[in-house]
Amino acid sequence: MARLVVLGGGVSGHTAATFAAKWLGSAHEVVVVTPNAKWNWIPSNIWVGVGEMSKEEVTFDLAPVYAKAGINYKQAKAVSINPEGSELVNKPFVTIEYTLAGREGMTENIEYDYLINATGPKLNFGATPGLGDANGLGEFTVSVCTADHAVHANEEFQKSIQKMKKGERQKFLIGTGHGLCTCQGAAFEYIFNIEHELNKAGVRDMADIKWISNESFLGDFGVGGLHMKSMGFAVSSKIFAESLFTERNVDWIIGAHVNKVEKGKVHYELLSGEMGEEEFDFSMLIPPFAGVGLKAYAKDGTDITATVFAPNGFMKVDANYAAGAYENWKASDWPKTYQNPTYGNMFACGIAFAPPHPISKPMSSPNGTPINPTPPRTGMPSGIIGKAVAHSICDRILQGENAPLHEASMAHMGAACVASAGKGIFDGTAAAMTIYPVVPDFDKYPGTGRDTDYTFGEIGLAGHWIKHILHHLFIWKAKLKAGWTLIPE
Amino acid sequence: MIREIITYPTPPSVEYATDVRVFNEDIFSLIEDMKDTIQANSLDGLAAFQIGNYYNVVVVKEENSSNFLELINPRIISQSGKVTTVEKTAYFPKLSAKITRYETIGLVYQDRFGNQHSLNADGDFSILLQRKIDYTFGSSFLNKLSKEEKKLFTKKLEFGSDIAISESCPTVFKRDYIIKVINIVMITMIILLIGSLFVNDEASAGFWQYQTYLFSTAIVLNVIYFFYAQYEGKRFTSCTSCQIGNIIGTTVILLIKLFVIMSLSYFII
Numbered sequence: 001m002a003r004l005v006v007l008g009g010g011v012s013g014h015t016a017a018t019f020a021a022k023w024l025g026s027a028h029e030v031v032v033v034t035p036n037a038k039w040n041w042i043p044s045n046i047w048v049g050v051g052e053m054s055k056e057e058v059t060f061d062l063a064p065v066y067a068k069a070g071i072n073y074k075q076a077k078a079v080s081i082n083p084e085g086s087e088l089v090n091k092p093f094v095t096i097e098y099t100l101a102g103r104e105g106m107t108e109n110i111e112y113d114y115l116i117n118a119t120g121p122k123l124n125f126g127a128t129p130g131l132g133d134a135n136g137l138g139e140f141t142v143s144v145c146t147a148d149h150a151v152h153a154n155e156e157f158q159k160s161i162q163k164m165k166k167g168e169r170q171k172f173l174i175g176t177g178h179g180l181c182t183c184q185g186a187a188f189e190y191i192f193n194i195e196h197e198l199n200k201a202g203v204r205d206m207a208d209i210k211w212i213s214n215e216s217f218l219g220d221f222g223v224g225g226l227h228m229k230s231m232g233f234a235v236s237s238k239i240f241a242e243s244l245f246t247e248r249n250v251d252w253i254i255g256a257h258v259n260k261v262e263k264g265k266v267h268y269e270l271l272s273g274e275m276g277e278e279e280f281d282f283s284m285l286i287p288p289f290a291g292v293g294l295k296a297y298a299k300d301g302t303d304i305t306a307t308v309f310a311p312n313g314f315m316k317v318d319a320n321y322a323a324g325a326y327e328n329w330k331a332s333d334w335p336k337t338y339q340n341p342t343y344g345n346m347f348a349c350g351i352a353f354a355p356p357h358p359i360s361k362p363m364s365s366p367n368g369t370p371i372n373p374t375p376p377r378t379g380m381p382s383g384i385i386g387k388a389v390a391h392s393i394c395d396r397i398l399q400g401e402n403a404p405l406h407e408a409s410m411a412h413m414g415a416a417c418v419a420s421a422g423k424g425i426f427d428g429t430a431a432a433m434t435i436y437p438v439v440p441d442f443d444k445y446p447g448t449g450r451d452t453d454y455t456f457g458e459i460g461l462a463g464h465w466i467k468h469i470l471h472h473l474f475i476w477k478a479k480l481k482a483g484w485t486l487i488p489e
Numbered sequence: 490m491i492r493e494i495i496t497y498p499t500p501p502s503v504e505y506a507t508d509v510r511v512f513n514e515d516i517f518s519l520i521e522d523m524k525d526t527i528q529a530n531s532l533d534g535l536a537a538f539q540i541g542n543y544y545n546v547v548v549v550k551e552e553n554s555s556n557f558l559e560l561i562n563p564r565i566i567s568q569s570g571k572v573t574t575v576e577k578t579a580y581f582p583k584l585s586a587k588i589t590r591y592e593t594i595g596l597v598y599q600d601r602f603g604n605q606h607s608l609n610a611d612g613d614f615s616i617l618l619q620r621k622i623d624y625t626f627g628s629s630f631l632n633k634l635s636k637e638e639k640k641l642f643t644k645k646l647e648f649g650s651d652i653a654i655s656e657s658c659p660t661v662f663k664r665d666y667i668i669k670v671i672n673i674v675m676i677t678m679i680i681l682l683i684g685s686l687f688v689n690d691e692a693s694a695g696f697w698q699y700q701t702y703l704f705s706t707a708i709v710l711n712v713i714y715f716f717y718a719q720y721e722g723k724r725f726t727s728c729t730s731c732q733i734g735n736i737i738g739t740t741v742i743l744l745i746k747l748f749v750i751m752s753l754s755y756f757i758i
Contacts, residue, residue: 216597224508236626236627239627255564270595271566271597271605363605366607449507
């Protein structure tokens with residue numbers, strides 16, 4: 001019997017674990033180690049953050065689902081990996097620390113034959129003074145990165161609405177809280193849901209809403225923007241985003257690295273090197289992501305963390321990390337199998353794998369501060385990669401160690417994204433976008449690096465309905481209800 | 490080398506604008522071609538996109554100088570104030586449109602050696618840079634037009650000229666006054682018609698006499714309306730109410746009303 005250990009139970013880890021359990025059956029063991037008791041459909045957190053959904057609607061208990069799937073579930077966080085075993089144990093193992101009530105702090109070594117690192121990101125609030133610290137979110141801003149954060153965000157949002165109803169003007173500042181953030185899409189959704197809700201509450205005229213982000217142009221979204229065909233042109237998402245912001249009377253600051261947050265004020269540095277300040281009454285700033293801080297040790301106990309993980313804490317996989325400057329970047333730099341180059345039985349998927357370089361153009365201020373979005377690995381690509389990795393491992397377990405690995409390069413993968421711009425059955429809106437490939441291939445598609453026939457976007461009520469249907473569909477899939485395997489990632 | 494400036498309706502580039510990644514002779518040569526083309530056509534600036542090249546390169550004449558400013562991979566990162574002006578661009582020759590843009594902008598860009606710079610611009614220079622940078626993102630100023638302005642500009646594209654529809658459609662035309670007079674005449678005829686029911690035969694004969702005068706007046710006014718409306722319509726070609734079909738329809742309706750009143754008058758009076 002082989003044992004597959006999956007670290008993390010988010011979109012990628014949950015997809016990998018559930019498919020592996022299905023394909024391997026009871027002859028082999030799948031273990032999931034995740035510190036959370038509940039699964040969270042993160043894309044819907046933005047609706048929790050404006051009071052349009054409850055926490056319960058976007059989460060569910062993992063234990064019964066894993067019990068049904070025959071997965072050995074351990075509510076714990078991974079602390080370290082010993083990919084060569086130790087002087088006492090020959091088999092590789094991972095050390096975990098329980099977070100389960102009653103067993104908090106207890107550690108255990110779990111041996112594995114194959115390991116999937118799908119730990120997701122550490123929300124690195126501590127990277128920006130005032131945004132938070134090592135313990136997480138600070139007191140001056142809110143976040144929608146977790147369901148609990150989103151509940152808190154809504155509480156603060158409702159307070160702002162009450163103040164506006166009493167005649168007190170409010171400034172909303174939404175965006176990214178550092179020069180190297182990703183997930184601009186979540187902030188984009190949140191700012192327009194805020195705007196939509198303020199309209200519904202009849203207090204829009206009492207609000208000044210401003211966007212702040214590290215993108216060098218509106219609509220970059222960490223993928224260098226996308227082009228959509230319109231009136232014979234292939235128009236950049238910049239033009240569409242600017243139209244939307246203007247139409248909704250939302251002002252913006254871009255090319256900004258937020259370097260300090262205080263009560264009611266952020267300090268930022270622009271790509272031009274200028275320094276600025278922006279005041280706010282309510283602010284949601286996405287933190288930068290980092291690896292969760294897993295350590296790795298060799299058989300003799302030597303720290304080999306730098307061998308297994310990139311400096312940002314994400315796990316190294318079969319990517320070209322020596323691509324160098326922007327002009328040398330190629331689609332082929334991006335990983336295909338997500339196998340760790342040093343230890344062939346370790347894989348990483350979702351946000352946990354170390355990307356070779358950004359997708360957006362790398363930029364920095366004259367002071368040397370890097371200000372550009374880091375590449376997104378969330379949503380659809382995250383699920384696809386998780387499934388491909390699970391497939392590879394299952395093949396190796398069932399067919400032998402030489403079974404070929406499955407590939408899911410983001411440079412050969414399309415993705416669809418539906419970004420909500422307001423919730424409502426009749427007045428909701430969402431921007432539906434497709435992009436192919438996610439990582440531009442400048443050799444295959446000279447120009448933007450993408451196939452404009454498969455890259456398009458549209459905003460409207462239908463997009464909102466799709467977003468709402470997807471909410472139910474993906475929770476259905478994650479709960480492993482009838483037909484879950486037929487629902488795409 | 491002077492290059493051909495691509496004009497509407499040809500899309501400016503088949504492969505779409507992208508950042509310059511390699512700063513080499515190809516880019517230098519492109520920049521020189523853009524300068525030659527600007528000089529030859531007496532322009533203020535060009536985006537590479539306008540001569541069918543997909544790189545994010547903009548060349549503009551510096552303010553109050555004949556020197557050129559080369560901007561590679563430009564990005565507008567700050568903006569303030571709004572200003573509405575009438576703009577022209579080489580892509581839509583002979584056409585102009587009212588466009589609202591930022592009064593002042595701050596931007597970052599790279600020079601031909603890949604070094605990053607920043608600059609602030611205002612006034613006409615700011616507007617010129619915004620228009621050219623829009624091209625580098627695949628947009629002509631069509632995407633910047635208000636709904637009303639876009640409707641008007643689409644008409645201009647059909648006519649190929651600003652002149653044909655240089656004015657907006659007025660809410661009141663002089664020909665409307667003629668219709669007003671015709672209506673007053675017809676109301677008077679109806680009053681006479683109703684009045685004839687309450688008077689003796691002698692007075693009724695007098696009413697009929699007036700009725701024929703009024704009828705003749707209304708017919709003449711209709712004829713005047715029909716020809717004058719067409720004359721006025723030629724001055725406002727963008728107005729749907731100026732179209733010949735509309736004028737004929739209005740005339741026919743008026744005449745039918747007139748003949749109905751006259752027929753009733755004939756039998757009753």
